Amino acid sequence: MTSAGSVPPRVVVWLPPVLVRLFPGSRQRVDVTATTVEEAIDALDALWPGMRDRLCDSTPAIRRHLNVFVEAERATLATPLAPGSEVTVLTAMSGGRGTADASAKSRLRAVDSGAIFRCALHMSCE
């Protein structure tokens, strides 16, 4: 949370190319002001209307076959962000029908092996 009078933190969001393709003018690296993952996603939606619906379902939650990491830890909408936080959105292999988004995966520079394992658990190639 941001205390009264302080400046909300600028954070960096990395988006997968397969999402960027859905929103003309969007880009993989986006700098936004946000104190939580949900605020970051709402900031993306303000830039490119409809992007929140692609990232979140109506529960509301991050979509089941997407993974959002903050500093290499798997995050939820409520995960807090600090100034300079890096938020990485990855498509899970489970949603790709066998087409892993390799370039997006390479954006994640410090994912722990446990997180990769959790992604792999979703895999259901066709």
Next chain:
Amino acid sequence: MARKVLILLGTKKGTFLFEGDEGRRKWALKGPFCETWPINHVVADPATGTIYAGGGNEWFGPAVWKSEDFGETWTHSSAGLGYAEGETPIKAVWSLAQGDGALYAGVEPAGLFRSEDGGVNWTHVEGLQKHPSRPEWQPGGGGLILHHIVPHPNDARQLWVGISTGGVFHTADGGATWEPRNRGTRNDYAPEGQKYAEYGQCVHSLAMAAGMPDRLYQQNHCGMYRSDDGGREWRSIEAGLPSTFGFPATAHPRDPGTLYLLPLNGDVAGRFVPDAKAAVWRSRDGGDTWQDLRGGLPQENAFFGVLRQAMAVDPLEPAGIYFGTNTGTLYASADEGENWTCVAQHLPPIHSVETLVTA
């Protein structure tokens, strides 16, 4: 200017369009569109040529895609296309239909949405989910899906929907209240004494006879049916057909007595065309008698099926008829089903077929 004929395909990996002229002999493929998302239904507004494609992506959820230039460019939206917080989220759009100036979308889990601005913003037609039978609807093989929407052509308050598995429901007040319309349709999977329930049947396809809004045809998981009173009572029309199982039912664009079906060999026998020989079956008398149409269709080693929304007619004279297989082959007839040609092979599994003839 010569009119264009378009065949609109929703497939497991995107939308495809086939463009031809009124002769319907040569077709040019365009696509895949919609970023190769699974697309369940593609329809077009004959007045404007606007194309809508409904589907859902495992990563990014449900959306309705839209093209106003015959597929050259697309936008997508799902604004409002969601249930209330805490409820099971929508997985995909399964059906689209235009009626009374609005666009309707049927979704999974089964529900109905309405857009009055051309598919940009959506409103939940909540009355359907408030029906007391809702807790008892069960997913079929394709999920709990609302896959057919049949608007009344002259009365904006009336609409029929088909839900697997919930059955056929009808509203006479614009969606505020609904009643099941399944009397006379069979559920072979229910215990003795409960096979003709008020709801819960597995409807596969619902088609309205041309110029006769009270006449409906239905392909069900368990039999083929006709109703002459808007679905209040159904009677079997399966005598003379090679099986009681199939998915699509397509009505002729002008003759209310003509119906096309594509029976398969049964739900536990592979769901292939019977005897590995492809045939479309046509009735000219409302389902009393049937004729198999095989000219140009494979008559050996054919192991494919045709899904719920994957057969369609065009409005030309004589009517064209088209079907797409779950193995990615598209067949077309320009003479009401007498002779068939293979338009394309090696496409992704075809979920739906519709047509557009430009003004």
